[in-house]
Amino acid sequence: MADITIFGKGNMGQAIGGLMTQGGNQVTYLGHADPVTALGSIVVLAVPYPAALAIAKANVAQLAGKVVVDITNPLDFDTWDGLVVPADSSATAQLAELLPESQVIKAFNTTFAGTLVAKQVGGTAPTKVMTAGDSAEAKQALTTALAGSDVTVIDAGALKRARELEAYGFLQMTLAANDKISWNGGFAVLK
Amino acid sequence: MADITIFGKGNMGQAIGGLMTQGGNQVTYLGHADPVTALGSIVVLAVPYPAALAIAKANVAQLAGKVVVDITNPLDFDTWDGLVVPADSSATAQLAELLPESQVIKAFNTTFAGTLVAKQVGGTAPTKVMTAGDSAEAKQALTTALAGSDVTVIDAGALKRARELEAYGFLQMTLAANDKISWNGGFAVLK
Numbered sequence: 001m002a003d004i005t006i007f008g009k010g011n012m013g014q015a016i017g018g019l020m021t022q023g024g025n026q027v028t029y030l031g032h033a034d035p036v037t038a039l040g041s042i043v044v045l046a047v048p049y050p051a052a053l054a055i056a057k058a059n060v061a062q063l064a065g066k067v068v069v070d071i072t073n074p075l076d077f078d079t080w081d082g083l084v085v086p087a088d089s090s091a092t093a094q095l096a097e098l099l100p101e102s103q104v105i106k107a108f109n110t111t112f113a114g115t116l117v118a119k120q121v122g123g124t125a126p127t128k129v130m131t132a133g134d135s136a137e138a139k140q141a142l143t144t145a146l147a148g149s150d151v152t153v154i155d156a157g158a159l160k161r162a163r164e165l166e167a168y169g170f171l172q173m174t175l176a177a178n179d180k181i182s183w184n185g186g187f188a189v190l191k
Numbered sequence: 192m193a194d195i196t197i198f199g200k201g202n203m204g205q206a207i208g209g210l211m212t213q214g215g216n217q218v219t220y221l222g223h224a225d226p227v228t229a230l231g232s233i234v235v236l237a238v239p240y241p242a243a244l245a246i247a248k249a250n251v252a253q254l255a256g257k258v259v260v261d262i263t264n265p266l267d268f269d270t271w272d273g274l275v276v277p278a279d280s281s282a283t284a285q286l287a288e289l290l291p292e293s294q295v296i297k298a299f300n301t302t303f304a305g306t307l308v309a310k311q312v313g314g315t316a317p318t319k320v321m322t323a324g325d326s327a328e329a330k331q332a333l334t335t336a337l338a339g340s341d342v343t344v345i346d347a348g349a350l351k352r353a354r355e356l357e358a359y360g361f362l363q364m365t366l367a368a369n370d371k372i373s374w375n376g377g378f379a380v381l382k
Contacts, residue, residue: 082351087277124381125316125379154371160273167359168355171355174348175347180345180346181380185382186381188380188381189379190314190379191376
C-alpha cells in the first residue's frame with residue numbers, strides 16, 4: 001500500500017486514481033489551485049504537458065525522492081500533426097532533466113481514460129499499462145501499486161523508450177480523433 | 192486484381208504475398224540475385240532497410256509510377272536501442288526522397304509475419320495493417336489489393352505518420368525480443 005498523490009482531477013486523473021484505490025493505496029488529488037504540501041511516495045502528473053512542466057519547475061524540492069509518473073502525450077494541439085518535444089527526446093526525458101532527484105517514469109500515456117475505467121480495450125482485450133524509465137525500483141513501485149486493480153503493467157524499458165511510447169500514444173490519439181478507432185478502443189497489448 | 196512484385200522471399204515477403212494472393216492478385220517474388228525487369232503496379236520492399244535503400248537507388252526509373260510499399264523497421268540491430276534514420280524522419284520518408292516519381296507508402300511494419308499469417312494478434316484480435324503516405328490513391332490501391340484477404344487496412348495518415356508507425360514497430364519488436372509479448376502477439380488495433 002502506497003500513498004499516491006495525483007495532480008489533476010480530469011478523466012485521466014480520476015481513472016488512474018480509481019485503479020490505485022482499487023489496488024489498496026491511499027489516493028490524494030491535487031487540483032490547480034491546491035497548495036502542494038506533503039506528497040505521496042508516488043506522484044502522478046495527470047495534467048497536460050505544459051502544466052506538468054510547470055508543476056515540475058515549481059516543486060523540484062518537494063518531488064525529490066519521489067516516483068514521478070508522467071502520463072502526458074505532448075501533442076501540438078494546434079495542428080495535431082506533431083509533438084512539442086524535441087524529435088530525439090520525450091516529455092518524460094524533459095521532466096527527468098528538471099527533476100534530477102526524482103525517479104521519473106512514463107506510464108498511462110498509451111491508454112485512454114475509457115480503457116482504464118473499463119479495464120478493457122475495445123471491449124475485448126485486457127488493458128495493460130506500458131511504462132518506461134531508468135529506475136527499476138520506480139517501475140516496480142508502480143507495478144505493485146496497480147496489483148489488485150486488474151490492470152497489469154508492462155515494463156517497456158529504459159527512459160529512452162518513452163519516446164516510442166509517446167509516438168504510440170500520439171498515433172493512437174490521431175486515429176481516435178479521425179474515427180479510425182473509438183476512445184474506448186485503440187491499441188491493445190496481447191501476449 | 193493487381194500485379195504485385197515483392198522484393199524479398201523471407202517470412203514477411205511470403206506472409207504479405209500470401210495475403211495478396213488470397214486477395215486475388217498476381218504475385219511475383221524477386222530475390223536478391225534476380226534481374227529487375229517488369230514490375231507490378233504495387234511493389235513491396237520486403238527486405239531490411241539497408242537493402243530497401245539499395246533497391247530504391249538502383250531502380251529509380253523502374254519504380255517510377257509504382258506504388259512502393261516500405262515495410263521496414265529501421266532498427267540499429269547492433270544495439271536494439273534506436274533507429275538508424277534521423278529522429279525527425281522515417282525510413283519511408285528517406286525512400287520517398289530517393290523515389291520522387293513513385294508513390295511511397297508505409298505498411299506492414301506494425302504486424303509480425305506470424306500475425307499476418309494467422310490473421311490474428313495473440314490468437315484473439317483481428318490483424319489490421321496500418322498504412323501512412325501522402326498518396327491517397329496508393330493507400331487505396333493497397334487496401335483494394337488486400338480486400339478479400341481477411342486483413343483490413345487502417346489509413347494512419349500522411350507520410351509524416353510513418354515516423355510514429357516506425358516507433359510503434361520498433362517498440363513492438365523490443366517487447367517481443369524481451370519476451371514481454373510473443374512474435375504471434377503484440378499490438379492489436381481495436382475499434
